[in-house]
Amino acid sequence: SYTRIQQVDNKVRAFLTLDEENARQAAAQLDKQLASGGAARGALFGLPVGIKDNLVTEGLRTTCASKFLSNYMPIYDATVVSKLKDAQTVTIGKLNMDEFAMGGSNENSAYHPTHNPWNTDYVPGGSSGGSAAAVAAGEVYFALGSDTGGSIRQPAAYCGIVGLKPTYGLVSRYGLVAFASSLDQIGPLTKNVEDAAYALQAIAGYDPKDSTSANVALPDYLSALTGDVKGLRIGVPKEYLGKGIDPAVKEKVLEALKVLESQGAVWEEVTLPHSEYAVATYYLLASSEASSNLARFDGIRYGVRSDNANNLLDVYNLSRSEGFGPEVKRRIMLGTYALSSGYYDAYYKKAQQVRTLIKQDFDQVFANYDVIIGPTAPTPAFKIGAQSSDPLTMYLNDIMTIPVSLAGIPAISVPCGFVNDMPVGLQIIGKALDEATVLRVAHAFE
Numbered sequence: 001s002y003t004r005i006q007q008v009d010n011k012v013r014a015f016l017t018l019d020e021e022n023a024r025q026a027a028a029q030l031d032k033q034l035a036s037g038g039a040a041r042g043a044l045f046g047l048p049v050g051i052k053d054n055l056v057t058e059g060l061r062t063t064c065a066s067k068f069l070s071n072y073m074p075i076y077d078a079t080v081v082s083k084l085k086d087a088q089t090v091t092i093g094k095l096n097m098d099e100f101a102m103g104g105s106n107e108n109s110a111y112h113p114t115h116n117p118w119n120t121d122y123v124p125g126g127s128s129g130g131s132a133a134a135v136a137a138g139e140v141y142f143a144l145g146s147d148t149g150g151s152i153r154q155p156a157a158y159c160g161i162v163g164l165k166p167t168y169g170l171v172s173r174y175g176l177v178a179f180a181s182s183l184d185q186i187g188p189l190t191k192n193v194e195d196a197a198y199a200l201q202a203i204a205g206y207d208p209k210d211s212t213s214a215n216v217a218l219p220d221y222l223s224a225l226t227g228d229v230k231g232l233r234i235g236v237p238k239e240y241l242g243k244g245i246d247p248a249v250k251e252k253v254l255e256a257l258k259v260l261e262s263q264g265a266v267w268e269e270v271t272l273p274h275s276e277y278a279v280a281t282y283y284l285l286a287s288s289e290a291s292s293n294l295a296r297f298d299g300i301r302y303g304v305r306s307d308n309a310n311n312l313l314d315v316y317n318l319s320r321s322e323g324f325g326p327e328v329k330r331r332i333m334l335g336t337y338a339l340s341s342g343y344y345d346a347y348y349k350k351a352q353q354v355r356t357l358i359k360q361d362f363d364q365v366f367a368n369y370d371v372i373i374g375p376t377a378p379t380p381a382f383k384i385g386a387q388s389s390d391p392l393t394m395y396l397n398d399i400m401t402i403p404v405s406l407a408g409i410p411a412i413s414v415p416c417g418f419v420n421d422m423p424v425g426l427q428i429i430g431k432a433l434d435e436a437t438v439l440r441v442a443h444a445f446e
């Protein structure tokens, strides 16, 4: 893994922090346990993994790709990180992202952009772009990312790998630096669907340290991969193949549906009528929650304190204005505005109501269909710099991932071909807690 990283990471730049010494020690420790008979060799034994830099890692710097946390050394592991250690993986280092997971291209990292391994002039997607690029470039076996509005699925699509956003609550968020708590969910980015099933099995499950954690029995995700989709009913939302979608991407999705059809599945056009409001709803709700969550960065409790402050108010003001990048400030301002008295009913409350309508759209389709399929993103990856001056265009890349996040349901992105030599992702969406079906369909297709 480190040899490969040395060969390629000066071009891909997926990592923010490498932890070679501890990783070697952890690997040696695992070998020793195995040799002494103290542990059995699990399915993930010794696999090198990378962790998105918004998941806290004990004694390993965790920056959220922000200057604010450039010196932040967590004193505990996120639940998913300790679960991966229990599963005998070896943490290689921390992966680049958009600052505080706000963005879709990795260009909002306060440190450096990550490059798409298929063509280094292109973005890897985001916000888990470092995670996707590291897996695609073979620097780690798999990686963890977080998805609030698409941040696992969209970079997986742009980098030609598999990215799974589980049902909200299936994977503990304890130790994930919060962006929008009602939407954030952790999941794996892997080379194939089987690896995604293994990784999900390792990280899912009830955690009393996360009040939104689902207390449900876990199925065996591996045995769900039967290869059989005969009789499966697929709904294809007409809103996901309409305006704004690159026709070449649409073509790839239709080809994918033909493959599933040839395996015995049937598909029909369905409608998710409130889709067009999803992006506006998401950016109101996510920014509102972010403005509240990021209040903890005050220059006192975490990270960097401004050197230029002469009084307490200065400590807050200067630490925040020097520590946060432009996109994070934009979201905090938008969210604070939407939550302020006099505007709350018009924006935040309205957005919550629309969120319910969006969820009901999915419920209605799932009454008659097993999965919903469409593209993961409207286009393949774009060139670095092409959209960075235009936040609204950037926000529209999330048009087909955001509704799923608002509904809290699971979805996976699997590669379904290339357009202009860049990978395209197929999004398979399932009912709440039905990751088994999502994985089964993705596995049959890939």
Ligand code: GLN
Binding pocket: 101, 102, 103, 104, 126, 127, 146, 147, 148, 149, 150, 151, 152, 179, 286, 398
């Ligand atoms: N691109 C979206 C945003 O900027 C999604 C981010 C995410 O899922 N973390 O908010």
